Amino acid sequence: MRSIVSIILIGIIALGITLALIVIPFGEPRTEVGKYYIDKGIEDTGATNIVTSVVVNYRGFDTLGEVTILFIAAIGLGAVLATQKKRKLEKKVTPASLILYTGCRFLFPLILLFGAYIFIHGHLSPGGGFQGGAIIASAFVLIYLSCRGRRLPVALTKAIESLGGLVFIIVGLVGLSLGGYFLLNFLPKGVPNTLFSAGIIPIIYIAIGLKVGLELTGIIDNLVEESK
Amino acid sequence: MNLLSNVVNFLNNYLYYIGAFGLVFIGLCIILIKRNLIKVIIGLSILDTGVNLFLISVGYISKGTAPIFSKPGLDSALMVDPVPQALVLTAIVIGVAVLALALSLAIRLYHHYGTLNLRKIKEQRW
């Protein structure tokens, strides 16, 4: 009975949403803000990836809010899953097979290098801090799969993660103090399409990449602890 | 032959909208009907993916290219809108943060009540 009423209600809502949004034409150029960002993007920031210049330079404050939300979620997860009694878990851990063990240990530095490449070249090619951070976290998940019973050095990763967040805020405050607004692009723009260009954008993306990667690894580490 | 060109015209205009609305509809059905808590969280993830697909498909321009100047003199008249892509990038990361926190609460609920059935948890109360 309850499911039939639910399906009818969802049907009415779906009909309403469809009738309201079906008049949006597909594939027509529409906004003026997008045109301004594409035309003036390279002069204002020096980054050739326009999506990166929108995320870090034109709408940089939204990125600061997003990093804060991820930080709060990671801390909340650690606080909810902390147990009162610290039982020393000396169960028998079955080791992984030889192919898994060797393959994951061989792939781990290569995947770390690939993730670092993606967030360093965020202003030149598709990529950026969040994508590179997710790839670094998946490299650490491979280590959890193959070398069982091995844990992350928690103090070191928390220190690097906090350092990444601090670098973001300090770069913004330096921009504020140099006469302007928060997150002003104060370094020289350089020649477009080279590595050392686009002002503060590579610095912010390196900080975000390290922070997000180690944060997602910390989330998986909190979930894996004391699992049967 | 007229029927085929009519179908192709309809698909060219509305295909991505049908996909996005279908995902939103199925995600809402899972959240309202299913009783297991982890099923409800899977429905939340599908709903999130549907809304992101809709946002990106609104910003598409016919025969456009990606907004990256890989060579110095590219034509900037036919590039796709970059603003919805920046917003969806933020939305994906926030989605994964919400999902991780929801799953940690589900694990805690299982340790406390011994079951994940929402009807039984409502009846037990303490």
Added chain:
Amino acid sequence: MMIFIVTILVILMLIAAISACIFRDLLSAVIAACVVSLIAAVLFYLLQAPDVAMAEAAIGAALVTAVFVIAIIRTKRHEE
């Protein structure tokens, strides 16, 4: 010609989403949600958005599935 391939991909995505609703084994439902995310990443690429496609493939299809599987290990596997 391309439009028919995209139609098949969208139909596969909707079938995977419906089967995530129907399966009773929670591990199979999570794998179906991973397939939805993966096909959505391909559709993002076909809509000329490579940054978003990379983010959805790395975060939505890999990390969310890993977090779900670890949560299922710590609770129950079968929906009752």
